[in-house]
Amino acid sequence: xxxxxxxxxxxxxxxxxxxxxxxxxxxxxxxxxxxxxxxxxxxxxxxxxxxxxxxxxxxxxxxxxxxxxxxxxxxxxxxxxxxxxxxxxxxxxxxxxxxxxxxxxxxxxxxxxxxxxxxxxxxxxxxxxxxxxxxxxxxxxxxxxxxxxxxxxxxxxxxxxxxxxxxxxxxxxxxxxxxxxxxxxxxxxxxxxxxxxxxxxxxxxxxxxxxxxxxxxxxxxxxxxxxxxxxxxxxxxxxxxxxxxxxxxxxxxxxxxxxxxxxxxxxxxxxxxxxxxxxxxxxxxxxxxxxxxxxxx
Amino acid sequence: xxxxxxxxxxxxxxxxxxxxxxxxxxxxxxxxxxxxxxxxxxxxxxxxxxxxxxxxxxxxxxxxxxxxxxxxxxxxxxxxxxxxxxxxxxxxxxxxxxxxxxxxxxxxxxxxxxxxxxxxxxxxxxxxxxxxxxxxxxxxxxxxxxxxxxxxxxxxxxxxxxxxxxxxxxxxxxxxxxxxxxxxxxxxxxxxxxxxxxxxxxxxxxxxxxxxxxxxxxxxxxxxxxxxx
Ligand SMILES: Nc1ncnc2c1ncn2[C@@H]1O[C@H](COP(=O)(O)OP(=O)(O)OP(=O)(O)O)[C@@H](O)[C@H]1O
Ligand SMILES: [Mg+2]
Numbered sequence: 001x002x003x004x005x006x007x008x009x010x011x012x013x014x015x016x017x018x019x020x021x022x023x024x025x026x027x028x029x030x031x032x033x034x035x036x037x038x039x040x041x042x043x044x045x046x047x048x049x050x051x052x053x054x055x056x057x058x059x060x061x062x063x064x065x066x067x068x069x070x071x072x073x074x075x076x077x078x079x080x081x082x083x084x085x086x087x088x089x090x091x092x093x094x095x096x097x098x099x100x101x102x103x104x105x106x107x108x109x110x111x112x113x114x115x116x117x118x119x120x121x122x123x124x125x126x127x128x129x130x131x132x133x134x135x136x137x138x139x140x141x142x143x144x145x146x147x148x149x150x151x152x153x154x155x156x157x158x159x160x161x162x163x164x165x166x167x168x169x170x171x172x173x174x175x176x177x178x179x180x181x182x183x184x185x186x187x188x189x190x191x192x193x194x195x196x197x198x199x200x201x202x203x204x205x206x207x208x209x210x211x212x213x214x215x216x217x218x219x220x221x222x223x224x225x226x227x228x229x230x231x232x233x234x235x236x237x238x239x240x241x242x243x244x245x246x247x248x249x250x251x252x253x254x255x256x257x258x259x260x261x262x263x264x265x266x267x268x269x270x271x272x273x274x275x276x277x278x279x280x281x282x283x284x285x286x287x288x289x290x291x292x293x294x295x296x297x
Numbered sequence: 298x299x300x301x302x303x304x305x306x307x308x309x310x311x312x313x314x315x316x317x318x319x320x321x322x323x324x325x326x327x328x329x330x331x332x333x334x335x336x337x338x339x340x341x342x343x344x345x346x347x348x349x350x351x352x353x354x355x356x357x358x359x360x361x362x363x364x365x366x367x368x369x370x371x372x373x374x375x376x377x378x379x380x381x382x383x384x385x386x387x388x389x390x391x392x393x394x395x396x397x398x399x400x401x402x403x404x405x406x407x408x409x410x411x412x413x414x415x416x417x418x419x420x421x422x423x424x425x426x427x428x429x430x431x432x433x434x435x436x437x438x439x440x441x442x443x444x445x446x447x448x449x450x451x452x453x454x455x456x457x458x459x460x461x462x463x464x465x466x467x468x469x470x471x472x473x474x475x476x477x478x479x480x481x482x483x484x485x486x487x488x489x490x491x492x493x494x495x496x497x498x499x500x501x502x503x504x505x506x507x508x509x510x511x512x513x514x515x516x517x518x519x520x521x522x523x524x525x526x
Contacts, residue, residue: 010402021390205386208346209447210376211403296368297348 015222025195026227032191033231033282034238036184037275040177041239044271047173052261054166063128063136063154065143076124079148083126088139090131097122123150134163184282192224192290203294213295220287228283232275240268298324298455298486299345304354306340306510314340316510318354322488324454327481329497330490332507338490339383341507342459345488346380347371359454376404379448383459383490385440387432387447393419394428397446404451418446421476437464445473455486462493470496 019026065083067076073096083092095103100122126149130139136159143152196203206216240263247260261267299322306315314337322328332338343349344356347363356363359377366374387396394415401411419425422442432440441464448456456477462470474489474496481487491497497504506514 006408007405201386202388204348205388206403207372208348208375208380208382208386209400209403210372210374210378212372215403 011218012222014219015226018219018223019226022195022198025191025198026223029191029195029227029283030231030234032184032187033228033279034235036180036187037232037235037278038238038242040180040184040278041235041271041275042242043173043176043180045239045243047169048267049261050169051166054162054169057158057162058133063130063140063143063152065126065128065152066150067124067126068148068150069123071124071148073124075148079126079146082146083128083143086139086142088130088132088135089128091129093127095125095127097124100125133159181278184278189286189290192286196220196287196290196294200294203291204297207295207297216295217288217291220291221284224283224287225280226283228279228281229276230279231283232279235279236272236275239271298322298326298359299488300355300357301341301344302355304341304344304356305352306337306344306349307352314510315344315351318507318510318512320505320512320515322486324486325481325484326503327478327487328489328503328505329500330488330505330507331492331494331497332513333492336507337510338507339459342380342382342457342490345457346375346378376451377454379451379453379456381441381444381448381456381458381461383463385432385444387440387443389432391431392428393424393430393432393435393443396432396443397450400447400450406451414450418450421449422446422473438466438469441465442469442473445476449480453485455488456480457488457490459490460492461489462491462496467495471499474500 067079076096077094080092080094083089097119101119104122128139128143130136136154137156140152140154143149203216243260243263247262299320301321302319304315304318305313307313318337318341330338330341340349344351344363345358347358347366350364359374361370361374388399391399397418398411398415401414406414416425416428419428422445424439424442424446427435427439432443435443441461445458445461448458458477461477462473465473470493477487477489478500501518503517504514505512
């Protein structure tokens with residue numbers, strides 16, 4: 001027990017002192033991890049924002065179904081259950097002609113041009129939200145079967161574009177993240193190979209004085225662990241800091257229709273865990289794999 | 298302790314370093330291994346510590362057939378051997394003290410024992426005042442003495458020394474050889490590689506001579522006079 005504690009202290013001390021003894025190599029390894037994770041993090045944030053933007057656009061992409069002028073307000077309201085029963089429709093909100101006019105007038109609040117307009121030029125209408133924009137055409141066709149409805153307006157072009165943009169973004173995200181992972185593994189493997197190559201004589205000497213593989217490996221594992229964790233924590237701080245800076249600048253455009261999503265815990269925790277995971281895999285996994293070839297003596 | 302039977306070694310570049318070497322060194326024996334440069338002396342040492350494998354033949358060290366030993370057992374065999382390498386092989390970023398202490402940490406020695414033993418062996422090789430220096434702050438001879446201290450520190454059953462006096466002045470050389478002789482008298486088997494004839498001549502010892510990868514002489518008190526040097 002006493003010997004074991006001595007050992008653990010020794011491994012930790014060795015791991016730490018080796019980081020400083022090979023300062024340049026340690027610095028290079030951390031830089032590579034940080035650079036890679038910042039690129040990956042920026043890309044993830046970009047993809048999340050594009051996705052959120054598409055979500056916003058989709059939610060605004062409603063079908064406006066105008067009710068025939070001949071129907072009274074109560075008859076018009078009575079259509080709601082029939083509309084809701086249609087497949088793919090998530091909600092249908094009745095908007096009376098008065099409400100329509102008020103909301104229209106509100107958008108142009110500084111002008112009083114609507115003051116004496118007759119409310120009957122507006123029609124009662126339903127704002128209909130769909131579950132899946134890609135099926136918007138079929139949904140629109142089904143709505144036409146309701147005779148009491150007049151024009152049914154849906155912007156197919158925008159709906160189609162949104163669907164394809166989302167698909168493209170999803171695929172590009174998957175591909176880029178996969179490529180980044182492969183590149184990072186390759187770079188890290190080479191960095192670690194270089195670091196262990198630099199120390200191959202030291203490793204060979206350890207073996208010659210009777211060190212077990214575990215004895216040689218542990219300091220490297222601790223070293224890799226510390227470098228990997230340092231890299232991922234620095235990268236996380238950088239990504240978060242940079243993102244929040246960018247998000248606060250976007251605030252200027254809040255009058256516009258979109259601002260950057262906030263770095264909430266539902267985003268920060270998975271990203272933090274992902275970074276820590278990659279830092280661990282690259283730091284510890286990489287050094288174990290790179291060491292193995294020198295331990296076969 | 299050491300047994301080589303008809304050992305051949307051909308390096309991957311085709312150099313035939315050993316061409317049928319056989320000799321035996323019993324427990325408690327002391328012998329010099331002499332021969333010109335390139336004759337195969339360091340190759341024999343690499344085979345004895347299992348750093349390389351023979352192309353053919355049998356190598357037995359401290360009762361273990363080096364060809365059949367399990368990888369798992371190799372570290373424990375190596376702990377019974379104290380090796381002084383021709384090029385010292387010190388860890389350059391560790392202090393003199395740590396380079397020696399290191400060999401004790403490897404075998405799991407307690408800190409208390411390390412603190413007692415390391416200063417003792419450093420004093421034995423006359424380097425106690427350099428304990429805190431790094432190898433690159435030392436002269437060649439001083440580095441050599443650190444390597445010797447490291448080989449001695451665990452009280453190995455067998456000491457294999459490759460040119461342990463190659464960088465020392467004659468007085469130091471003699472001192473180191475007398476030290477190895479004394480250790481031998483306390484029961485340790487010792488094999489010393491050297492090509493310093495004047496030094497070997499001062500001892501009445503077994504001398505194994507090798508030339509061109511073959512043993513050319515193996516006798517008491519007789520230093521084979523090889524030509525090429
Ligand atoms: N790793 C190696 N790969 C290829 N050839 C080698 C290797 N090590 C040694 N040799 C060759 O094997 C032969 C014997 O070398 P060795 O180092 O055993 O000689 P030595 O007797 O120790 O010489 P010296 O007195 O100069 O140290 C030499 O021809 C050398 O060039
Ligand atoms: Mg040699």
